[in-house]
Amino acid sequence: MTAKAFASTGDMSEKKTSFTEIGRDLYAFTAEGDPNTGVIIGDDSVMVVDAQATPAMAGKVIEQIRTVTDKPIKYVVLSHYHAVRVLGASAYGASEIIASETCRAMIQERGQEDWDSEFGRFPRLFRGHESIPGLTWPTLTFERRMTLHLGRRRVDLVWLGRAHTAGDIVAWVPDQGVMFSGDIVEYHSACYCGDGHFGDWPATLDAIAAYRPRALSPGRGDALIGEAKVQEALALTRDFVTSTYRPVAEVALGGGTLKEAMAACRAVCDPKFSSYAIYEHCLPFNVARAYDEALGLDHPRIWTADRDRAMWAALQG
Template sequence: MEEVVPGVWIAEGGPGWGWSNAVLVTGSSGIDHLLFDCQFTAGAGHALADRARQIVPGGSVGRIVYSHANPDHTWGSVAFPDADIVASAATAAEMPAETQAPVLRRILAQPDPPAGSGAAYLQEHFGHFDFDGVPGPRIPTQTYKDRLDLDVGGREVQLLCVGPAHTAGDTVAYIPSQKTVLAGDILFIDDHAVSWGAPLTGWVRALDTLLALDAQCFIPGHGPVVGREHVAGFRTYLETVVEYGQRQASSGTPLLEAAAVFNARRRYGWGLPERVVTLLAAVYREAGVEGEAQAQLGLVGLIAAHGADLDCRDSPQRR
């Protein structure tokens, strides 16, 4: 873990699927501290617990805040059996619909799934994670609707529900004394974003909420710590996808064709450009286009199909 500002420590996951950030907030007094997200596996959760004990000897993580329901931010909670779990009511309601650990383990164990399939894609990007000891996330013990103010050892932490955005009930945490925002997956840096079905226009509004806060330091759910200019740039990116997607939806362009034309890899140079298809799918659904996948595994199939198309278009034979 690295201290970003006094009392705020990040365990940066790195680029790629599943490598999420976790943030430890230590109080200016007291021994109970807050963990914002807890990464993907039991092993990662235990490593976070060990590091927290090193940072604050004698202290403990008394509360975990889920930024949203996705497993790469919640499954590490099994390493904190005594901590209270705080989430928005919308996140708590969404958690049963998340891909469950036994289902993911079965998919990862499939022998030789067809190339370009969702199962093959999941094995490529998630096969290196060890999900032993992960029955699933701990269920929230406290929920809130719009805002919840917490006292973390004398440090004020404001939880704001800004969803639907990336998911149905995204939470960000604002620490006024440090002018710092823990953004969760409202903010992706260096990789393309992924949407799990919430309206993309809501995501743009959520970024407006972040930019309206008196903050200079923003910790994303994936990627390095950034300043306000990166938040504004990410907002512009999503707005570009929204405007493009609305035009393509109104003209009747098939989703995968629209994603191919957008050609995210050449426009931005970020990782995982195939995920743009999920952003466009959200725009298409908001525009009333029927038939687009909504469940997580269906969206993974779309991602895999678009990724295969990008690989084909970028092959030497097509240059």
């Protein structure tokens, strides 16, 4: 087998962006499997959900926002701590940067390591990285739930359970029945599970389903309009997570090697998911985390640039 280019280093082509209205004054900025950003326009201000990887990348979102409103961007919400989601936050000039308490703790514990790691994985997303002023720190945090009012528009920020990370939150806009899920939900894009919690993820998807969203902006992939499309994305995400974990856990609990677990995972997942965005990038990270979780390691090990490369050489080399 030919060795694969590390992570997303071989993907340097520009992606076509879309800015889709998914409810009244609610938008999803999407880019063919690159990280999405949500936009919530209230009576008096704007909330952005997930900031992009650099201020330069965030500038593309701001350009789109300014085509529909001149209201100030008051809030930036971080669905979780990953560098490609948060390091562009400074561009928005927001009054508050909001995240869960767990997200902030993870920035403290592993934010710099994650930045160094993702910088190596996603060179295209980090073009203009010189404009990043440093780690993005929340100015406002909460444990389980926070409600904000953008004039008459209410936005609930909610921690529904562990999934893509331990600190994932969603943004729910009840007046339109619209949710911004971060990477808890993906659509025709691989779930990155390297910092995930496979055992908890399905129940967190159930918690999202209980809201019966009429539209949803996923972490990656197209904006989802209509309950049927949202339910499809929830089902596909659940299938991806369980299909990844089960064969790996079986190998791990049987005393098999990580390499054997990778082969078992491929046998199940390649036929279903190989066409998904960032599938090959995510696969070895997902297998490594699933193997650890199956053997009882609840708290994901920290990925570093060196660990990334060593794991990739072992599983994708």
